[in-house]
Amino acid sequence: MSYIKKYQFWMQQQNLDPTLLAELIRLDEKEIQEVFHSDLTFGTGGLRGLMGAGTNRVNVYTIRKATLGFARYIKRAKLTGGVAISYDNRHHSKQFAKEAAMVLAAEGIASYVFDELRPTPMLSFAVRHFHCAGGIMITASHNPKEYNGYKVYDPTGSQVNLVTAEHIIRFIDLVDNPFEIDVVDNDLIHTIDANFDEIYLHHVEKIALNPKTPKIKIVYSPLHGTGGTVIPKLLKKVGYELYPYEPQMIIDPNFSHTKSSNPEEKDAYIETIKYAKEVGADLILVTDPDADRLGVAVKHQGEYHLLSGNQTAAVELYYILAELRKQGKLTPEGMIYKTIVTTDLIDQIAKAFDVEVTSTLTGFKFIGEKAEQNLKKHPYIFGCEESYGSLISDFVRDKDAVQAVFMLAEIANTLSYYKKTLVDYLHNIYQIYGYFYEYTKSITLPGLEGLQKISIIMNHFRLNPPIVEGKALLKYDDLSKGYTYQNGRAQKIDLPLSDVLKYYYEDQTWIVLRPSGTEPKIKIYFQTAGKTMEDAKHVIDRLVDKLTETISRL
Numbered sequence: 001m002s003y004i005k006k007y008q009f010w011m012q013q014q015n016l017d018p019t020l021l022a023e024l025i026r027l028d029e030k031e032i033q034e035v036f037h038s039d040l041t042f043g044t045g046g047l048r049g050l051m052g053a054g055t056n057r058v059n060v061y062t063i064r065k066a067t068l069g070f071a072r073y074i075k076r077a078k079l080t081g082g083v084a085i086s087y088d089n090r091h092h093s094k095q096f097a098k099e100a101a102m103v104l105a106a107e108g109i110a111s112y113v114f115d116e117l118r119p120t121p122m123l124s125f126a127v128r129h130f131h132c133a134g135g136i137m138i139t140a141s142h143n144p145k146e147y148n149g150y151k152v153y154d155p156t157g158s159q160v161n162l163v164t165a166e167h168i169i170r171f172i173d174l175v176d177n178p179f180e181i182d183v184v185d186n187d188l189i190h191t192i193d194a195n196f197d198e199i200y201l202h203h204v205e206k207i208a209l210n211p212k213t214p215k216i217k218i219v220y221s222p223l224h225g226t227g228g229t230v231i232p233k234l235l236k237k238v239g240y241e242l243y244p245y246e247p248q249m250i251i252d253p254n255f256s257h258t259k260s261s262n263p264e265e266k267d268a269y270i271e272t273i274k275y276a277k278e279v280g281a282d283l284i285l286v287t288d289p290d291a292d293r294l295g296v297a298v299k300h301q302g303e304y305h306l307l308s309g310n311q312t313a314a315v316e317l318y319y320i321l322a323e324l325r326k327q328g329k330l331t332p333e334g335m336i337y338k339t340i341v342t343t344d345l346i347d348q349i350a351k352a353f354d355v356e357v358t359s360t361l362t363g364f365k366f367i368g369e370k371a372e373q374n375l376k377k378h379p380y381i382f383g384c385e386e387s388y389g390s391l392i393s394d395f396v397r398d399k400d401a402v403q404a405v406f407m408l409a410e411i412a413n414t415l416s417y418y419k420k421t422l423v424d425y426l427h428n429i430y431q432i433y434g435y436f437y438e439y440t441k442s443i444t445l446p447g448l449e450g451l452q453k454i455s456i457i458m459n460h461f462r463l464n465p466p467i468v469e470g471k472a473l474l475k476y477d478d479l480s481k482g483y484t485y486q487n488g489r490a491q492k493i494d495l496p497l498s499d500v501l502k503y504y505y506e507d508q509t510w511i512v513l514r515p516s517g518t519e520p521k522i523k524i525y526f527q528t529a530g531k532t533m534e535d536a537k538h539v540i541d542r543l544v545d546k547l548t549e550t551i552s553r554l
Contacts, residue, residue: 003036003494004081005084006055010036013179017060020433021054032448040066048149048519051369053090063096063138065481066150067103068181068486070134073164074109079133079155080111080172085139085194086123089225090148091253093117096138100150102183109133110188114196117251119226119291119362121400123156125200128395134160136439138443139290142262144518155408157397158368162496181425198210201234203395204406209323214239216413220405221272222243224252224262225289231405240242240409241301243279245272255289263295264304264390264440265287273297273304276369278554282421283412287401292364293388294401301421310343310438311426312408313384317346318429319411320352320382320392330355335378337367340495340502341383341512341525346384348433355381359499361479361512370396386438386525436508436531441544443551454515454522456554461501461513466547468539471505509539 001009010016011024027035035054040047041061047066061442074083083104093118095137097197103149112130114122120137127135134151135511143149152168160168202359219238222228228249235242246258248271261268263286272284276299284297284304296307307315317336324330336357338346350357360366360372367383371394374380384390389399392407394535430436445453462480465473475486479500484491501513516523526543530536 001037001405002327003033007032008035010053015179023053027548030214034148034545035449039173046137046149046151046165047387048143048147050146051148058096060092060096060099063099063150064103064181065175066172067100067136067154067379067385068150068175069111069168069170070136071104071107072171072174073168074133075107075172077167080416081130081132082112082136082188084123084126084130084132084153085111085113085138086118086120086126086135087114088140089117089122089251090140090145090289090547091139092148093253095136096148096150097136098103099183100136100138101189101363102185105186105188106182106184107128108188110190111189112141112192116194116228116229117226118192118197119400119402120151121396121398121402122200122230124153124197124396124398125168125203126196126401127155128157128397129196129199130446131155137290142264142288144261144292146252150204153398156368156372158372159363159365159398161365161369162383178179182232183287183480188261191353197230197233201230201237204234204394204403205238207393207407208410209327210414211238211410212414212417214241214409216409216416217243217280218239218274218409219243219245219276219279219281221248221258221284221286222425223258223263223286223289224250224255225261225287225291226407227291227401229289231285231287231291231402234402234406235409240413243281247271247277248545259291264309269297269304269306270293276304282348283409284403284409287405292399294390294404294408295388296422298412298422300421305423307422307426308386308438309384309386310345310436312388312404313386313390314343314345314349314429314436315337315422315426316390316392316404316545317382317384318349318425319407321355324381325353331379332410333370333378334381336381337370337373337383337433339366341514342384342386342499343436343438343507343525343527344431344529345429345436349429352433354376361500363517364399365393367391368371368497370399372506386440391498418502430533433537434508435533436527436529437533437540439526439540440525441548442516443524443525444519444521450520453554455511457514457522457551458499458515460550460554466511466543468505468509468511468543471507474504474506476504486497511543532543
């Protein structure tokens with residue numbers, strides 16, 4: 001069906017939501033094409049997109065259609081146990097969660113719905129705790145306020161893998177008319193209340209490795225999102241002197257008191273740094289709206305220093321491995337997981353502790369899938385990705401900022417007994433393993449023109465590998481074909497096919513080009529290692545400028 005026919009079909013619906021109808025009436029020809037040219041599809045994080053009218057937008061009808069497809073998959077796969085459902089602070093999130101539950105109920109499938117917003121990792125835990133057939137999380141993670149999304153989980157509590165997603169998509173595609181989907185509100189819809197918090201937090205507390213009496217001051221912000229429902233009471237319970245930044249503790253879909261809802265961006269810390277200076281805090285912890293990512297700022301020599309996701313992961317891993325070895329609990333069969341765009345410092349640390357690392361595609365669902373596959377032979381130790389996500393204990397099967405908050409607080413507190421900070425700790429790691437520097441360049445290219453531009457960029461570099469001055473190209477991976485190429489020879493890679501290019505150079509330098517699975521962006525990841533951080537940063541800065549200039553000419 002053409003985009004015009006789709007538009008006309010929507011306009012003919014007598015019971016169309018009045019707000020969406022008004023929006024459709026205002027659209028011009030180009031906008032109609034934008035919102036109807038395709039249907040929302042599963043990326044690395046499920047469905048995610050701008051809210052609004054149309055098949056390419058997140059709205060009550062696309063939510064119902066996705067849920068009906070998921071329900072029919074569950075029934076065809078003969079899965080039992082119902083579906084756990086949670087949601088974040090965004091516009092319509094609670095409504096979308098209820099709509100999903102009512103579609104499931106109409107299909108005879110029970111659901112367990114949080115009565116108030118709760119973090120994504122709690123949804124993953126609820127799937128496992130209630131022995132569910134799967135889970136649904138209504139969230140757009142750290143995206144701007146105009147976005148919402150729909151993550152689907154399997155019975156292990158992990159986001160569904162590519163094969164399962166394809167099955168679900170086929171069932172979704174078979175739904176011809178999203179306006180004729182039955183919804184019912186009945187006793188198949190169960191409520192998860194606040195008492196469940198203590199069950200989850202009890203497991204979080206068990207990740208402590210070497211707790212000492214708290215003596216540090218912590219400023220915390222959930223950036224108006226879900227972390228505020230559980231993280232403050234966790235930190236206060238164990239005795240930390242906690243200063244929640246109250247303006248951002250408010251549940252607010254408009255993110256009124258922060259310039260960014262993304263802890264990867266400096267703007268997310270502007271207000272909490274001001275507040276931390278007022279109260280003399282040692283540590284600032286900021287979780288994204290669905291509380292699966294953690295941002296960290298550390299007071300060091302009188303100033304607050306932001307840690308990157310790669311740096312935070314390296315600190316967590318080194319501390320965990322050192323403590324486990326000290327306590328005689330580190331087994332060589334254990335496994336560490338990271339994505340292919342995460343720092344190789346993780347590999348260096350793991351190698352020093354004689355522990356194996358498995359690398360996956362970008363997206364924590366790939367880590368969850370591998371962890372499940374390897375569990376019998378390789379006990380889970382740690383998983384991380386560069387985009388500020390980690391998982392310490394796999395009672396959850398998705399990245400978990402609540403666990404990360406708890407562990408980073410312990411590490412910072414332990415270091416304070418030796419008058420050291422997380423920055424000191426990180427520098428010590430660099431001195432042992434080398435000065436690794438990583439940078440991610442995101443280029444936003446919205447709409448159909450953006451998709452075409454992204455394709456042009458990927459095709460260009462597929463034929464013309466980037467040149468890094470003074471560093472020879474050693475090999476490259478083209479994951480769209482599933483091969484790595486070295487010295488004119490091709491070798492199969494044991495990773496799912498994906499539109500990703502990775503180029504490896506001398507001095508542990510690499511470049512990855514990857515269209516985002518959840519946003520209208522192409523992401524370019526860089527890494528190198530140098531004798532000093534300044535040397536490493538200089539290499540990457542020049543490389544970023546050169547690639548940016550090349551892309552601007554395409």
